[in-house]
Amino acid sequence: DTLISYSARLEQAIGIRQISPDVFYGKNCSLIIKDDFELELSPMMCNVLVKRLPRKDIMRTLRNAKGFLQTAGLICGKADRAELTDLLLCAGVTRVTQAGNMSAYFFGESHDGEYPLSRYTRKINIELNDQTEETNI
Structure with a gap:
């Protein structure tokens, strides 16, 4: 996982923010599904951003x-x-x-x-x- 993804999970664990229910975690990877279709960078290192x-x-x-x-x-x-x-x-x-x-x-x-x-x-x-x-x- 990237530092961004890991930080987001830590923040969720201590109640700072809620991660979208459209984030699916696997072994050393994640799949992030978003509703919009604007271009943006995916988090790197086995974290895939999926958009329509x-x-x-x-x-x-x-x-x-x-x-x-x-x-x-x-x-x-x-x-x-x-x-x-x-x-x-x-x-x-x-x-x-x-x-x-x-x-x-x-x-x-x-x-x-x-x-x-x-x-x-x-x-x-x-x-x-x-x-x-x-x-x-």
Whole structure:
């Protein structure tokens, strides 16, 4: 558990505050369910924040975080998958999977919405003998 989650449980134990009934604790982890659909960071280290995101609010909610979005896990029927995938990709998500595959890693994948090698490369143009050549270095 993170320090935030642990502190909240201590505060509840001594009566300072009441934790929402939508917090479920497991062995060294927690699941926090919230009713709103505004973006916020999850507590780290095995503490998962779960929120709903209605289809009509996908673009409005995610667009401002376009450079930071990473993986979205879909729990939906096959008929809705293509449309929801397109909406999420247009909103800036870099990877869409089934919810159970969100932690699966593949070589070269983005982290925090950015492909790490792009930090160390740049695209350049070199003009040689009246021809322009584009390359990555």
